[in-house]
Amino acid sequence: MIxxxxxxxxxxxxxxxxxxxxxxxxxxxSAMDVSYLSNIFxxxxxxxxxxxxxxxxxxxxxxxxxxxxxxxxxIIILKFVYNKNNSKLQKIMQYLELLNNN
Numbered sequence: 001m002i003x004x005x006x007x008x009x010x011x012x013x014x015x016x017x018x019x020x021x022x023x024x025x026x027x028x029x030s031a032m033d034v035s036y037l038s039n040i041f042x043x044x045x046x047x048x049x050x051x052x053x054x055x056x057x058x059x060x061x062x063x064x065x066x067x068x069x070x071x072x073x074x075i076i077i078l079k080f081v082y083n084k085n086n087s088k089l090q091k092i093m094q095y096l097e098l099l100n101n102n
Contacts, residue, residue: 007060007061008060011060011061011063011064014064014068015064015067015068015071018068018071018072018074018075019071021034021075022071022074022075022078025075025079025082026078029082030082031075031078031079031082031083032083034075034078034079036076036079039073039075039076039079040076042068042069043068043069043072043073046064046065046066046068046069046072047065049061049064049068050062050065
């Protein structure tokens with residue numbers, strides 16, 4: 001029973017790990033420091049946890065995996081949206097275009 005409770009507590013912290021990052025991206029409207037690759041890896045390993053949760057019928061593991069996948073997708077989408085509208089990135093791109101033209 002104690003192992004089950006420890007598993008629930010651990011899974012809760014794993015599920016909550018992305019929310020501060022999502023709130024920071026939304027607050028600052030920037031995701032320059034966020035890595036696409038790390039979130040893709042999270043989606044990848046959470047998919048395996050989801051499969052394991054389905055096979056073993058562990059609802060807590062399944063829920064954790066689904067939330068991990070969803071929050072990582074949200075972070076990737078926010079990174080795409082805010083990097084596209086980021087003025088610093090646009091200035092760098094304009095500067096590189098000027099260098100290319102000269």
